[in-house]
Amino acid sequence: MIYADNAASTALHPRALEAMLPWLTQHWGNPGSIHTAGDTAARAVARARDQIAFRLGCSPREVYFTSSGSEADNQAVLTGAAWGAARGRRHVLAAAFEHPAVLRPLEHLACLGEIELTLLPPDGQGRISIDQAAAALREDTGLVSVMAANNEVGTLQPVEELAELCRARGALFHTDAVQAVGELPLERVKADLLSLSAHKFHGPKGVGALVCRNGLTPVPLIRGGGQERGCRAGTEHVSGIMGMAAALEEACTGAEARRAYVSSLRDRLAAGLARIPGAHLTAAGAARVSGIVHVCFEAADRETLLLLLDRMGVCASAGAACSAGALEPSHVLRSMGIPEALARGALRFSLCADNTPEEADAIADAAAAAVAQAGAGEGVLS
Numbered sequence: 001m002i003y004a005d006n007a008a009s010t011a012l013h014p015r016a017l018e019a020m021l022p023w024l025t026q027h028w029g030n031p032g033s034i035h036t037a038g039d040t041a042a043r044a045v046a047r048a049r050d051q052i053a054f055r056l057g058c059s060p061r062e063v064y065f066t067s068s069g070s071e072a073d074n075q076a077v078l079t080g081a082a083w084g085a086a087r088g089r090r091h092v093l094a095a096a097f098e099h100p101a102v103l104r105p106l107e108h109l110a111c112l113g114e115i116e117l118t119l120l121p122p123d124g125q126g127r128i129s130i131d132q133a134a135a136a137l138r139e140d141t142g143l144v145s146v147m148a149a150n151n152e153v154g155t156l157q158p159v160e161e162l163a164e165l166c167r168a169r170g171a172l173f174h175t176d177a178v179q180a181v182g183e184l185p186l187e188r189v190k191a192d193l194l195s196l197s198a199h200k201f202h203g204p205k206g207v208g209a210l211v212c213r214n215g216l217t218p219v220p221l222i223r224g225g226g227q228e229r230g231c232r233a234g235t236e237h238v239s240g241i242m243g244m245a246a247a248l249e250e251a252c253t254g255a256e257a258r259r260a261y262v263s264s265l266r267d268r269l270a271a272g273l274a275r276i277p278g279a280h281l282t283a284a285g286a287a288r289v290s291g292i293v294h295v296c297f298e299a300a301d302r303e304t305l306l307l308l309l310d311r312m313g314v315c316a317s318a319g320a321a322c323s324a325g326a327l328e329p330s331h332v333l334r335s336m337g338i339p340e341a342l343a344r345g346a347l348r349f350s351l352c353a354d355n356t357p358e359e360a361d362a363i364a365d366a367a368a369a370a371v372a373q374a375g376a377g378e379g380v381l382s
């Protein structure tokens with residue numbers, strides 16, 4: 001099997017597993033308990049928080065552990081919107097191609113009449129520009145949310161500059177950095193709110209983090225005990241937190257060399273895909289994360305292509321994993337102005353440093369065969 005769906009989830013790094021194991025097998029104390037076992041767990045969580053804060057260029061007090069990137073995104077935008085509303089700044093700006101974990105809670109708040117939401121359309125290459133954001137910011141804008149890297153087409157956004165722009169204009173800035181670990185120097189991005197998810201950078205599933213800077217306090221989504229300084233109730237996922245800290249450490253060590261290698265695979269795969277009749281590479285002219293190749297095939301059906309690829313032993317995706325079951329039209333591609341007919345034949349391949357040049361070639365060959373087979377009208381289930 002060739003795994004080319006790393007934007008959906010990644011293999012657990014052996015060091016992350018190693019960091020997790022003792023907290024699953026030997027030390028099961030609750031970090032909130034006042035005994036030695038509890039204290040051991042609490043100290044481990046504190047160490048992991050220090051490590052993560054160091055890598056993100058913030059104070060440990062600004063790191064809040066969550067159950068996922070989705071939870072961190074929800075908490076970030078609810079916190080930003082509440083901050084704005086309390087100051088008469090009810091306008092929120094978000095990129096139109098944000099992850100649903102950002103868009104859905106914002107739409108919910110807009111429905112309740114608590115915010116006024118403006119969605120910024122990216123250009124045809126999947127980029128949001130500073131000038132565009134500056135023009136759309138209003139006196140009453142309280143929050144701007146633009147993801148650091150788009151999860152479908154892989155484009156990187158100018159988040160360092162957006163954070164500065166928002167600060168100068170008195171608005172909070174949130175960035176969903178779930179796909180950007182190891183791709184951007186996140187310690188330089190001084191966003192007020194930043195979300196992460198461990199399983200996107202070779203950490204475990206079911207754990208994420210919200211960074212909340214500049215004296216902001218996250219609005220709790222889960223109320224109960226006093227964990228995470230009262231901002232996120234629930235016993236800490238100790239092994240997951242340990243795995244996330246170790247995975248982040250690995251992702252930040254040697255990131256430049258890893259990016260160079262993975263982008264060479266990406267370019268090799270893109271060149272192979274470009275040779276397939278009817279292929280249109282998406283956002284090929286934009287700065288992108290090292291691992292994502294997005295392509296649309298004319299007159300093709302992505303579900304058929306994915307099933308054929310899977311039969312040939314290639315795991316890919318049509319876009320975001322969370323919407324893959326439904327295979328609804330991609331809001332990301334629509335926001336970029338990609339015609340619906342072309343978006344119907346969209347595939348995303350996402351590579352990591354575990355992939356090889358031979359695999360990149362084999363994926364392109366499999367895609368060519370799938371496109372030919374699908375075009376020839378062969379039934380997928382035959």
Ligand SMILES: Cc1ncc(COP(=O)(O)O)c(C=O)c1O
Pocket residue numbers: 007008067068069070071073099101147149150151176178179197198206208320321322
């Ligand atoms: C950009 C982005 N944000 C948020 C998420 C949600 O993360 P999680 O799977 O941890 O809920 C994802 C996952 O697909 C993502 O790609």
